[in-house]
Amino acid sequence: MSGTALLVAAAVPALLALLGSRLAAGLAAPGDGALYRATVYVLGGAVVLHILLTQLDFARIPWHPLLLVLLGLALYVLAGRFLPRGPERPGLPSDLGWGDGIALFALAVFLLIALTGWITFNDFIFHWGIKGERFHAARGTDYAYLARGWNWVLHPDYPNLLPEIYAVTALLTGRFEMPAMMLQAGAFFALLLAAAREGLRQGGADRFTRQTGLALIALAIGTFGIGYMTAGGADWLLALALTVAVPPLLRPPDRVGDFQIGVIAAFAAAAKMEGVPLAAFLVLVQWARRFLGNTFGERPALGEAVHAALRTGLPAAVVVLPWLGRTIHHHLFLALNSGPFTLSRAPGILAAVLEALQTAAWHGFLWAMFLPPLLLLHRRARPFAIVTTLQLLFYFYVYFTSASADQIRVFVLSNFARLGFQVIPAILVMVLVVWGSGWKAKGRGTVPALSTAPEDPASAQRGVLTTTALL
């Protein structure tokens, strides 16, 4: 593979960030750091790309690379013309330390090994990669191909953001080549680290915990990423989404937080089946924080509540509804995904989970998956803990209901370690935040140095109330 093709592939996340940066007024909180903003912009750009490609599919217009570039450019210019500008750009981080160095080292090692194809996830071969190849060749989502009887193995009902990113990368580089796709795994890892760094910072962890925590997360995730051969899979996208959600879930709910959660939820829902419930939990928790009122009994006015609901829920709805429609229309849902709740599987599930917890590539860190229920005890961590605990319950619900889980040991062993990967980076961030605050409920809201500007005069008058967590 040529260096030029790799450069073009590397430009894809950058282009997504540029596109997403036009949503800065809604997506960037004044207290957000530059790296975190770039990360949220990539997610925003990816959601816009997904919606754009979905619309082209509906209109039966092929994804020609020139058309995509022109449409992206047009959206960028129009958004610059009509959308409000975001808050002032922050400088790049000036507090780099040894933890950042270790994180960069882990990222570089992961990326180099990934580019060789040696740690390519077998699901990249079995479905993610081949979908990307087919969409690239068909210049669109190839529903006729997905609907063929023997293609049940492709998980034809899964949302398609990752194959779309692969197809667009292939369209821009001229051909579908594995290393270019593995480069995207490196990009997701880099973004995840940026989000983890910001979560620790906005969580108010001291410098030592921030640096140690970032190093810990980079090494633990890099270890699993390499040892379990995860490059090229969509689990990175969910791990990224949940980690990016940490700062807005830590902050008291505000306009920017609503939209950030909305975009993160849309990104998760577009990425993978497990992302759909994750999106629902993120949206529901943010709505609850908004509407149940804070500890001082304040509830938003009806108009404000409706706007907040739309900011949070609309992006995910725009992603989920067309996916649902197309999947039903083409009969893509697999009967294997559902079934009656079979309580008799419980002993088998327990035994298999205990076995999976010893997955060598996790080196013991998979146990962190069970920390979210404990985090419910901590006030600031509670919104995150609710989302993650519900997500864990969903994983177990599938174990009890899916027809695929008839051979429960094989089923659990085939995915439990990977499901852990979707939540562990964010859990580690939150645990470090809580640990850094001494396991007390003292840190309600943002730390003073990171407080965001009030969004309206009324909230300025409320003063301390705006820094009070609602759940």
Next chain:
Amino acid sequence: MLKRLALVLLVAWAAAGFLQEVNQAVAGYDDRAPQRGPWAWRFGTAETEDLTRCLEAAQRLMPAGSTVAFTSEDHPEIQFARWRWAAYLLPAYDVIPVSDPATGTLARYAIAYRTKIDHPRAELMSILPHGWLYRVKPPQ
């Protein structure tokens, strides 16, 4: 102080795990070590390189867009994984397992990897590296 020590120990543990996995990956890559089981097949190993050579030769003889039946002589689990690799390596074709009911009506070609097909509708077209390519005659 204890908190800091615990964090440093955790990082040291994670670093040791990281180095172990990197060492295994690099050593495995260096000698393209054969992997245990089809779920761990990787690019560049004999398992996948032989199949790649076979399919590259086959696709020069089949028009893109054709439906191709695929079979290999292995244990069902390995057959399944090899079929998926074949589908990945032949993205311009619809690759279906020989055992699929649609094969009889849709397949125009059949690739037999490390085995031969003995069927009245399968007409040998070419000998491939590690396999055979057949033209599938339409049903009578």
